[in-house]
Amino acid sequence: MDPFDAAEMIKAAWLQRDDAGDSLAVRLVACPYCGKADRVRELSREEISGSNPALEQAWQALAQSGQPALCGFCLNVVLLAGEAALPPA
Numbered sequence: 001m002d003p004f005d006a007a008e009m010i011k012a013a014w015l016q017r018d019d020a021g022d023s024l025a026v027r028l029v030a031c032p033y034c035g036k037a038d039r040v041r042e043l044s045r046e047e048i049s050g051s052n053p054a055l056e057q058a059w060q061a062l063a064q065s066g067q068p069a070l071c072g073f074c075l076n077v078v079l080l081a082g083e084a085a086l087p088p089a
């Protein structure tokens with residue numbers, strides 16, 4: 001699966017999720033899209049994929065390159081790799 005398509009699917013799933021709580025850690029890394037350094041939030045596979053096989057596939061496509069995360073400011077999906085946040089594609 002194309003990483004960009006996977007990121008779009010994960011973003012859509014995150015925006016549609018029922019639980020709007022921000023339970024996971026915000027990582028102090030700069031978003032590669034907007035540059036905000038305090039809005040990048042780790043995503044969990046459970047909150048994104050549920051039992052949807054297509055979303056599971058999208059998650060796997062991204063997770064092989066890093067920890068999927070989402071910028072709460074520009075709402076772009078990024079990957080956390082070490083101390084940096086990278087675009088998924």
Ligand SMILES: [Zn+2]
Pocket residue numbers: 031032033034035036071072073074075076
């Ligand atoms: Zn951003």
